[in-house]
Amino acid sequence: MKKTLFFLLFTFSLIASSCSNGSTGSQTNSPTKEANAAEQANTEADQTNEEIPSTNEQIKEIRSMLKMKDSKLPTKFPITDTEYVGAKMNKNESDEYSISFYQTQEPVPINDESLATNDNRIATFKAETFDDPAKQKELFPEVSLDSIPDDMKVELGHQIIGMKEGAAGSSYLLWKEGRWVLQIKSISADELDTINIARKMVDYLEENALPVPKDNGRIEVSYPQNAEEVEVTARWEEENIVYTLETEEVPINALMMTVSTE
Known part of the structure; x- marks a missing residue:
C-alpha cells in the first residue's frame, strides 16, 4: 500500500x-x-x-564625374518626400557641362535609360567657359534703373523699386537685387499680375541669398500666351565661367534651385 x-x-x-x-x-x-x-x-x-541614394549623395557622385574643376550644382529640388531626383549628363567636358534633372517615382542611377523618355524634367543646369569677354558680356545686357519715371515705378517691398513698361504687345517688369537684374515678361493682353509675382520673389530673396556673381547675374521669367506655362532662366558669371539654370517650374522653385547652387 x-x-x-x-x-x-x-x-x-x-x-x-x-x-x-x-x-x-x-x-x-x-x-x-x-x-x-x-x-x-x-x-x-x-x-x-x-x-536609396539621397539627393546629396547623387550630387556628390555627379560632381566626382565632372571633368571641369570647381564645378557647381544645385543641391535642392522641388520634389515631395515620396519622389526622387534622376540626373542625365548631356555634356561633360573640361570647359563645360550640362546636366538635366528629372522627377522620378523611384530612385534611378545617373544616366539611367528611363530618363530618355521622362517628361518630368525639373531643370537643366549648365556651366560654360568663355575665352572671349565680349561674347560673355552679350549674355548680360546693361540695365539702368537709376532714374525711373514716376508713372513706371513699382513698389516691390523691402525698399526695392521696380520698373514696369510695355512694348510690342509685351509687358516687362524689371528690378535689381545687388548685382542681379530680374525681369518678368508677359503678354500685355493677358493682364497678368506680374507685380504680385515679383513681390513674392522679393520676399523669398529677402530670406534666401542668390549666388554672388563676379559682375553680373540675370533672372528672366517669361509667361507665354495665356500664362498657362512659365519659362525661367537664371544666369550668372564667376570669372570666365557662366552658370545657367533653365526650368519650367514656377519662379519660387527656380529661385530655390538657384539659391541652393554650390
Whole structure:
C-alpha cells in the first residue's frame, strides 16, 4: 500500500514539473522571437535605406564625374518626400557641362535609360567657359534703373523699386537685387499680375541669398500666351565661367534651385 502511494506521488510530481517547465519555456521564448523579428525588420529597413541614394549623395557622385574643376550644382529640388531626383549628363567636358534633372517615382542611377523618355524634367543646369569677354558680356545686357519715371515705378517691398513698361504687345517688369537684374515678361493682353509675382520673389530673396556673381547675374521669367506655362532662366558669371539654370517650374522653385547652387 505504501509503495503504491509512493508511486502515485512520484508520478504526480513528474507531471507537475513537466507542465511547469513547459509553461516557463513558452513564456521565455515568446519575447525572444518577437525581439529577433523586430531586429530583422530593422536590419531590412536599414539595408533598404542604404540602397536609396539621397539627393546629396547623387550630387556628390555627379560632381566626382565632372571633368571641369570647381564645378557647381544645385543641391535642392522641388520634389515631395515620396519622389526622387534622376540626373542625365548631356555634356561633360573640361570647359563645360550640362546636366538635366528629372522627377522620378523611384530612385534611378545617373544616366539611367528611363530618363530618355521622362517628361518630368525639373531643370537643366549648365556651366560654360568663355575665352572671349565680349561674347560673355552679350549674355548680360546693361540695365539702368537709376532714374525711373514716376508713372513706371513699382513698389516691390523691402525698399526695392521696380520698373514696369510695355512694348510690342509685351509687358516687362524689371528690378535689381545687388548685382542681379530680374525681369518678368508677359503678354500685355493677358493682364497678368506680374507685380504680385515679383513681390513674392522679393520676399523669398529677402530670406534666401542668390549666388554672388563676379559682375553680373540675370533672372528672366517669361509667361507665354495665356500664362498657362512659365519659362525661367537664371544666369550668372564667376570669372570666365557662366552658370545657367533653365526650368519650367514656377519662379519660387527656380529661385530655390538657384539659391541652393554650390
